[in-house]
Amino acid sequence: MSEALTFKPAAQLSDMLGRGALSSVELTQAVIDRCDAVDDKVGAFLYRDSEAALAAAKDSDERRHRGEALGPLDGIPVGLKDVICLKGQPLTCASKILERFISPYDATVTSRLKAAGAVLYGKLNMDEFAMGSSTENSGFLKTANPWNLTCIPGGSSGGSAAAVAAGELPLTLGSDTGGSIRQPAALCGVVGMKPTYGLVSRYGLSAYASSLDQIGPFARTVEDVAMILEVIAGHDSRDSTSWKTDIPNYRVQLREGKDSWTIGIPKEYFGEGLDPEVREAVEKAILFYEGRGATLKEISLPHTDLAVSVYYIIATAECSSNLARYDGIRYTSRAENPADGVDLYRKTRGENFGPEVKRRVILGTYVLSSGYYDAYYLRAQKVRTLIRNDFMSEFDAGVDVVLTPTSPTPAFKLGERTDDPLKMYLADIYTICTNLAGLPGISMNCGFNSNGLPIGLQLIGKPFGEADLLKVAHQFDASHDFNEATPEL
């Protein structure tokens, strides 16, 4: 009973809570039991406070009994990637340098979820400081793909994706800088969305690359994503890049179908390196949309091939600056017996950062250093303009959404790419452009390969075009039952 319950979409759970067919305490206990039963195998969580979650669930039930339920998320358990602040609980960013850090405040998304009555449960594993594509760069724990425990869950929000796939939580939040929500969603067979840059406040999100980072949800269905996005989106004066825009009722708008979409299919995303089974599943999805009356348009995004280079220059440059704050002075970990002040910085960072963080901070320092700034950083920012222009000119020419595979391959084996950072970077090749251009993107399951591993379909929308993007995604998601499949654990 409890296992079946924790695999239900959040919208169904919300209806059950509303009808009195389920209490939040029952639901939260089922989630806790499920985590107790399977998380030794999956490794999605870095921290769980079951007592606090049950107390929040009890509050939710009491509100509901008084007729004061706060909305559809009231009483629903939600997990946070461990890069998002939750007051009084640890925030490690999966890094030893923050091993004993306790959040002194709530992120804006956290306070919005609390205000909506959500039961916050757990800090989820990730690549250290969100740098990685497999969650193997966590300083603490390996997370397994629930569909095959010898495979990676994707990254960097691997814990957030795996928790939903394993039926441990109905909803989680992650962050996406170059694909860190969409790629693990694809590899774990769940829905994951990166909103437009500026739609969701970054206040209380530990920064990796500030011009690219965006918080977004994981869920079992597109409808569930719409339900939580409504709560977390919207202007926040505490984030100066937060955009002033009206937030529509995304979930209600899903019902307002429209069949006359123009869907752009970029040829650059279907070339060399695309796994044949991934191609086949994505092409089936294209046929589905054609059958529903969509106009398919072959398009070209000619600068796609440059995106990985541009991303790893801009993101590492920004992270070298953002991570300068971890100097051994204010944040928990400090090296012993330094020779002097500078040695304290060097030793603290050398002892506590993992290899990928060191690599990226050093690379970012290099591309910003005197003599190389113009050759790398400035040039990458100019090519970023070209990548953005590629998308905008197609949207101007009538394309509503762009359809691509999310990842060139299904989940690869744990350990397969850890010694080859460049090969690992290429796992993000289909997701990076969206961040560089600031666009919204969503990944959902569109089938399984012959080894039973999920395959992700990505849709990319116009700036602040989340309502349309969700409608197009929902059309596919609601007509297929891929999201009902559950892994054996």
Next chain:
Amino acid sequence: MAEAPSNIDIDYVAGLARIHLTPEEKETFSVQLGDILHYFDKLNHVDVSGIEPTAHAFPAYNIWQEDVAEPAFAPGEALLNAPEQRQNQVVVPKVVEDA
């Protein structure tokens, strides 16, 4: 534009980044970062003349806010995560030379 080098003075850059590296890390990172810089070479073949750089996808300028005092952390909360503290202050190593 000057051709970007495909190797990196790892001691110099790690020094700028304030990261202590072991000899093994220096060796591994030099090779890996060399490969990555070599991969970046493809950017040199793009014509970017006349193209404006993008720092943010949706540039927003001059975000003003009223200067209103709001409740802030009490000293105990602000110092919650300090490695070492004394008299409501973070303790740091001595950084000035003896006279």
